[in-house]
Structures are given as structure tokens and as C-alpha cells.
Amino acid sequence: MSTQFPFLSDHSNLNEVRYQKADTMREIGISPYPPHFTPTHLAQQIVDNPDDFLEKEDVVVTLMGRAMTVRRMGKAAFFHLTDRSGRIQVHINKKEVSEEGFRAYKEFLDTGDIVGVTGPVFRTKTGEITVMARELSLLTKSTRPLPEKWHGLTDKETRYRQRYADLIANPEVYKTFRMRSRIVGAMRRWLDEEDFLEVETPMMQPLYGGASARPFVTHHNTLDMDLYLRIAPELYLKRLVVGGMHRIYEINRNFRNEGISLQHNPEFTMLELYAAGWNCSDMMDFVERLLTETLRAALGKTTFDYDGKSIEFGNLPWPRLSILEALRKYAHVTLDWDMSIDEVQAAADGLHVPDGINSGVDAIIHLFEENCEAHLVQPTYITEFPKAVSPLAKAKDDDPNVTDRFELYICGMELANGFSELNDPAEQYARFAEQVERKKAGDEEAVGEIDEDYVRALEYGMPPTAGLGVGIDRFVMVATGNPSIRDVILFPLMRSKSTSVDASAGDTE
Secondary structure, three states: OOOOOOOOOOOOHHHHHHHHHHHHHHHOOOOOOOOOOOOOOOHHHHHHOHHHOEOOOOOOEEEEEEEEEEEEOOOEEEEEEEOOOOEEEEEEEOOOOOHHHHHHHHHHOOOOOEEEEEEOEEEOOOOOEEEEOOEEEEEEOOOOOOOOOHHHOOOHHHHHHOHHHHHHHOHHHHHHHHHHHHHHHHHHHHHHHOOOEEOOOOOEEOOOOOOOOOOEEEEEOOOOEEEEEOOOOHHHHHHHHHOOOOEEEEEEEEEOOOOOOOOOOOEEEEEEEEEEOOOHHHHHHHHHHHHHHHHHHHHOOOEEEEOOEEEEOOOOOOOEEEHHHHHHHHHOOOOOOOOOHHHHHHHOOOOOOOOOOOOHHHHHHHHHHHHOHHHOOOOEEEEOOEHHHOOOEOEEOOEEEEEOEEEEEEOOEEEEEEEEEOOOHHHHHHHHHHHHHHHHOOOOOOOOOOOHHHHHHHHHOOOOEEEEEEEHHHHHHHHHOOOOHHHHOOOOOOOOHHHOOOHHHOOOO
């Protein structure tokens, strides 16, 4: 069949030439997209163990990958074949390759095509490990040329929108996502060994809760009801604790209808877990082991370079500071949770509290975020958050103004959040009611409806429990040295192309 051209809006003459090659192949009875090919080895396996393959005529390898940097020299050519493991050089010589293979190279092969190669391994005069092609098969005709500078696709918007091209062009990107997979896998294995049970909870919920955030709203047509994409799985996971699942975790997506920045994507991955019998302090001890052992198992180290700084996970225990202690240390201001907004502004002379903040508690939280977070480079716990911003956390016995809660900061980013869980149903109902009032007063992130079913679950009795949430994307950012959350999410959310903005400039909201 002859391809009608063009059919995509950005097609050019270069696309047309490649489609014509595919059509020519069909005309002479060669499929440009054969259905099956079985490689015997990976490129990196050969490069890392050359003595197992070199100069051994009885050892023949078969590889499948993308042809890159095709250098033609008449009756011979060199190119690099890249597969999921790495890359290796391939040599094509008319005297060595089959007639069909040489024709595939001479008439149809372009940079970017996916090929199969079979032949022995040798070392060139320059010392490069190379496969001498005895057979060359074109397995997928690439009808779109790689980006002009395929060896260094740098335009960030293009990279995020066309991750497939980014992965082809930038080996470091593939490495990042392979590391991400190893990190998540190691975390799962470690949790399983610690006797935690992995579970799944609803993504669509009739009531949202478990965090302070604006939700995405959808509608179920058959049931004729609005639903929310979950902002957190917390309330469902704790229902399971009530039911007797005393050590559980979930690694999955959360959705928050908020700004986009270097550290924020509306769709992101969280680890959330619960352990009955534990308190906040137990959970902090556990987090240190969880993150450190995950990194050792996945990457073989606990020290990482991020934003020009050396980050050490292995210096245990990590420091613990209350919010008020952090403000005294880094902002040189002494505050108290009982202060009114006017008292906070007076005590924090010289530190800016923006208009629209109407309570002393909210002002203190703002001052901490603006003046302390950037100083929290090495792993540091911030503790003792007020009840007003911690509606699901248990209050401290010795100070009812604050909760038994922590946030873990690394590189100025909040990486984890945990607390002793509130399990008094009457107090939980009152806290929910306070959130409803905050919502009525204009707090868009407060929960606007009381989850009576969750309170009902607590009435059956939830044992003393500690909970934890870890931002997987930010954890991977630090471990891989990537400054933007978009660099560790395969398909980050983007504006429509006509109105796109580069999130590297900061929050869009």
C-alpha cells in the first residue's frame, strides 16, 4: 500500500523520504515492521564482559536495538546499536554480511531505525568492542528523524511533551527512570520484609480528605454523583487498621488541584503506611531506616550530590527541631502558638506576613516556610505542628496546642509527613467541624464536609497508630540529582501547547 502524505501537521520532506523507503520495502516483499525477533544478548553484557566473546568464531551474538550515528563508507559502515542496557558498536562490511543484510543497510537503513544484528565480537584498532554483522535485519522503519541534535535534546518543553524522544536522545534520562524503578522496588521489598502488607484503596472518592489540598472533581454518569480524585489515601487506609490490618502500605498516585513548580506536579506518587502500636517517635526512627536501607539496596550508597550540595542520609539519627525552635534558630524570632496575628507581626518585626493571613497560627506557619525551609538541607525532622493544620493528628500530652507530628525536610523540600494518629472519634468529629468552618471562612484547602463514615469506623476502635507519607518523586529527585520533579515523572502534566509555561521559573499559582 502506498502511504498518503502528509497526514500529520508537522510532516516534512524528511518524513516523506522515510515513508517512501517503507513503501519500497513493501513493494519488493520486505516488511518494514516484521512481527518477531529474538535477541540472545544485551549490548552492555558484551561491553562489560568482552573476554567472553572476543575473537571466538564459535560465539555469535544476536542483538536488537536502535541504530545511532550511522557512518557510511561505501561498502562498509559503523553505527552504534542502543538497547535497554546500553550501546555497542556494529560494523557492516559487504564481505562479511549477507546479501540481504547489505541491501538493508545500503538502501533502507537510517539513523533511528530499529535493527537486529547477528555476528561475532571483535575489538577495533582503536580498542572499541564491536559486533561484526553477519546478518542485519531492519525490524522497525523509523519514519521520523531523530531530533536534529539527537545526542543532546535540550529543550525542556519538548523533552517533557515527547518523553519518547527524550529517552532516545538522552541516556541519562533513561538512567534516571531505571534508578526510580529500582528505588521503588527496593522500598517495596524492604517493607514486605518488615511484615507490612501492600493494599490498594480507591482513587475516586465520594468525600476527599487526608490532607489539606484542593481536589479534582469528576462525575460518575451512571450513579449521577460527583466524585473526587483522591488527595490522599489516608482515611481509607486507617479504616483498614480499624479492621485489623495493623501494618499496611500503599504506593500509588495522589491528585491535587494546585500549582506547578520545580517541586509540585498535580499528579504525584506517594508511599503511605500505617503501623498499629507505634507513635510519632517510633515512626521517625522507622523512616530513617526505611529511606537509608532503600538507597543502599537500590543504589549502593547513601551520599548524593544535589544542587551543589552533598546530602548524607547515613548520618543517623537525623536532627529533630520543633517549628518554634527552627524559627528561633534560623529566623532569630521567638514566637508562641497562643499569639494573635498582631502579636506575631509585632514579634517578627522585619519578617513579612502577607495580607490575607488572619490568624497567629497561619502566620507562624508562613514565617517558618519562608525563613526556615531553605536552611534544612541535610535530613531534618520538623515537629510539633498546631492542631489547626493537623486535623488528623493526636495532640501531645504535655502541650495540647500542638500535635505529635513531624515533617522530614531534605534540600529545603518536605519529603515526608507523619504523626501519631488521632483515634478519639469525638475529638475527630470536632476537628472535622473546625475544618468545615475554615472552609467557610475562605480556606480553599480545608475539607468542607465531615466524613461521618470515618468517624463511625473510629467508634469501633482504632489502636494507637502512627502513619507516614513519603513523596516518592521528591525522594527520587534527591537520589538522582534532578532539580525538577518533571525530570523524575515520565509524563508530567503540561499546559496545552499554545499556552504552555516553563515550570522551571517557579509556581504558576
